[in-house]
Amino acid sequence: MGRRIAVLSLQGAFVEHEKLLGELGITCFEVRQRKDWNQPKNGLIIPGGESTTQSKLLVDLGLMDPIKDEILGGLPVFGTCAGLILLAKNMEGSPFKRLSTMNISVRRNAYGRQLGSFHARGSFAGQDIPMTFIRAPYIESVGAGVEVLSVVDGHIVAARDGNQLVTAFHPELDDCQVVYEYFARMFG
Numbered sequence: 001m002g003r004r005i006a007v008l009s010l011q012g013a014f015v016e017h018e019k020l021l022g023e024l025g026i027t028c029f030e031v032r033q034r035k036d037w038n039q040p041k042n043g044l045i046i047p048g049g050e051s052t053t054q055s056k057l058l059v060d061l062g063l064m065d066p067i068k069d070e071i072l073g074g075l076p077v078f079g080t081c082a083g084l085i086l087l088a089k090n091m092e093g094s095p096f097k098r099l100s101t102m103n104i105s106v107r108r109n110a111y112g113r114q115l116g117s118f119h120a121r122g123s124f125a126g127q128d129i130p131m132t133f134i135r136a137p138y139i140e141s142v143g144a145g146v147e148v149l150s151v152v153d154g155h156i157v158a159a160r161d162g163n164q165l166v167t168a169f170h171p172e173l174d175d176c177q178v179v180y181e182y183f184a185r186m187f188g
Contacts, residue, residue, distance in 0.1 A: 003187065006031045006041045008067075010057040012049020012082060016172035020180050021045075034062050042187040043076035046083030048134065048170050051108065054082055055096045064097065071101045076163045076187040078179075084166035085137050102164045103143030122152045124167075129178050131157070131169035138168050 005021055007014050009030035021028045028045075031037050044067065046054075058064040071077050071087075079087045086098045090105035117134040124131075131152065139156035142148060150158035150167070157168040158179075165186065171179040 003027065003042050003184070004029065004040060005187075006037065006039070006044045008044065008046045008054070008083075010049075010061075011053050012047040013080075013170065013172055014045075014047045016170075017045050017047055017080075020172055020175070020177060024177060024180055024184060026180075026184060031063070032061075034066070037063055037066055041075070043078065043183065044071070045183075046077065046079040046086055047172070048081030048083065051082035051085040051098075052096050054086060055098060058086075058099075059097055064099065068099045068101060071099065071164065074163050076165070076183070077101075078165045078167075078183045078186075080167050080170055080172065081134065081136055084139070084168055087164055087166055088139075089143070102159075102161045102166065103146050104159060104161065104166070105140045105142075106137045107140050108137050120152055120169075122150055122157070124150045124158055124178060125182055127178050129171070129176050130174040131167075131171075132173045133157075133169050134173075136168045139166075 003026045005028045007028050009032050018028050087102040088104050088106035089100045120131045122131050146161045148156050148159050
């Protein structure tokens with residue numbers, strides 16, 4: 001099997017992720033229901049969007065547990081914005097069910113509402129890249145074994161925990177391949 005990435009396509013900016021994967025020569029397929037998930041894959045992307053909506057759909061479609069099991073089994077996963085929220089083990093208030101596989105604590109909508117969206121430049125794993133934040137979360141703290149990959153204005157906005165990579169920003173909206181190249185190295 002060549003490199004094949006599942007892209008959770010229930011809600012959010014999944015098409016932009018698919019475009020950047022394609023530019024890197026990585027095949028992807030959309031996951032909209034349980035039968036889509038049951039295909040061979042080297043990794044998963046969980047896009048930005050609305051985390052409560054994505055969570056509800058994951059539960060309703062019977063995808064939450066199979067996805068969580070594969071991540072815990074070592075499947076590489078990359079979550080942006082809402083994906084970061086869904087992967088975080090800890091979140092203040094914890095108002096909805098999440099995958100909760102990554103050893104981080106997150107603050108949801110930390111930068112405020114839509115009007116709190118902004119662009120910045122920052123270092124990601126040692127490379128300067130553009131970053132677009134939209135109603136973004138940030139990581140309040142990381143647990144043992146978690147590598148901080150990016151900090152903007154004193155807040156952790158990218159991290160890696162073994163097979164799990166998250167960004168509070170949207171590299172797919174800046175047409176920036178650096179983060180995708182990093183993720184591709186995680187799955188070979």
